Amino acid sequence: MKNIKNTLLGLTVAVTTLTACNKAANKDNNAEMNTEQHANPDQIYACPMHPEVTGAKGDKCSKCGMELQAVNKEAAAEIAVKISTTPAVIEAGKSTNLTIAVTDGLKPISLEEAHEMKMHLLLVSEDLSWFNHIHPQEQKDGTYTVSETFPSGGNYLLFTDYKPVGLAGAVDMQKVEVKGTTVTSKMDYKPKLVAEVDGYKMTLLNGADFKTNSSQDLQFSVEKNGKKLQESDFENYLGAKAHIVMIGKEDKDFLHIHPISDKRFPIYAQTHIKKAGVYRMWAQFQVGGKLHTADFTVNVEEGAKGTEENHSGHQH
Template sequence: MHTGLKVGIFATALAATFGSAYGVGKAVGPVMPAAPAAQHAGHTAQNGHTSGAAAPGGLQIAEGGYTLDLKTPAVTAGTPAELRFAVVDDRTGRPVTAYRRAHGKELHFIVASRDLTVFRHLHPRRAADGTWSTPVDLPTAGDYRVFADFAPDGAKEGLTLGADLAAAGAYRPAEAPRPAATAEVDGYRVTLDGALRPGEPGALTLRVTKDGKPVTDLQPYLGAYGHLVALRSGDLAYLHVHPNGEPGDGKTPAGPEISFTATAPSAGTYRLFLDFQHQGTVRTAAFTVRVAGAAGDAGAGHGAGADGAADGNHKGADGDHQEVGGDHQH
């Protein structure tokens, strides 16, 4: 196929996908605009999870005096590539080289497709000049969003910045995953209970079983028994939450349940991605959640559901969670 024709097909299909995504957003509730800058919807400094109403992260490429410079804005689907980026301090124009560590890392990096069917939680490495790099192999063509979740050394709050990434190739729109209460991945079943509510904290509990038996020996991964990322359908507003409790605190068991507290910024449809580690392998279970606008609205009730595991489940130390590329050792 000629390059021009291929690009034309991709652009037409992409426009159709955005149109359908907008329609879904209108059906389940409004997608709210981002709140003012300098508010972070990720974890708080004290307890590691969101609480109260907070502006969603990832909607802006620049915020709080910092800019995400994605040096690799396009890749080819199905072909291994290296993503390179930097976080630039707008006051100096130079890449940031000093960060506060959160859950063992200076920076957490997420790549997700606009249709929320592909998800990657990567751990790039930083070179001495502040440039980050990580390999990536995206399975399908289309539009993606990358998220850098970090806290510069000396900054009062953490930030999540986002940028667009294109994957060239023959694009085929995927159907939005339907809500369901369970997700299965590699013989594990994860059950989601609880509900997200707009503007106020909601409790979510995820229960992990294997072959019908509770998993009670989950392994710490990045200082926790599970990590949860939520993305809002349509604009891909980003929520990064962490469990209540942590390994070694004397009160948090190693499964089968992992509990979270999170606040949805608005009504709408969200995709939740849970990373958990067992027997040396990190896996990802994915859920679709619909958040009603208020009590009594259509769709109110349980509010949480899943439809299978995310594409790109992590396969242990050599998978997507491996630190790779660059020169700086974490």
């Protein structure tokens, strides 16, 4: 089998997520943080689901309310993600087996479940026109395997989303080349805020308002046959009402978001987008045991500096 070179992002790229952690009792995602000081100021604590939220021991995540956990930065720095394929040369239209090992440099390490899976694998074509979200299964030797059939020749990006036991979650990105006929991209990257999939019409209501330097609401409505769906119409998919992935067109910045529902929107979340530019977005929801994937394109403008929300002095 052939090891694939990690070409673009480092091992410890932080994943931005929003989730209904601890049942998200405070649905405006502004859970109070405990700011009690502790004796060891050098120890870093981070949210298991939102590693960008850090603080002191006893603090709670400002986004989901989970208690922050100690982060072993030295251990995290030793972790590597290795991907190999069978066959070694990937061909479009043919099934390829992907084997993923998350190691400490010597052997596979143990992973924790996050949203009901120990590993999420997000695959996109380099032009962001094609997307898939799959879940490699753990093997006896500690590696994870899954099969995928890539639709055409060209470059693809593989985002491995995982959480080592006792450490913060991370996302690794690698690029693979797929042999075969290359389809000329028809992506124009113009804003697309309404998607129709499997008879459902999904609208990103505030998609024209996204800016950097502040928290952004993601407000969705979903209709079928002219009737708006309510929270009760959606089934939990991997422990959330929906799953949303955003990837930047230029730098391939990655955000993995887990929405909740509130009284206004059946699918609702907040996120913080750090870089301006064009982003592709995929929203997945489940109704009647069937998974549906809607795609959007949004343009994020540069927001005014100094508008960031400051939930606590411990947040960085």
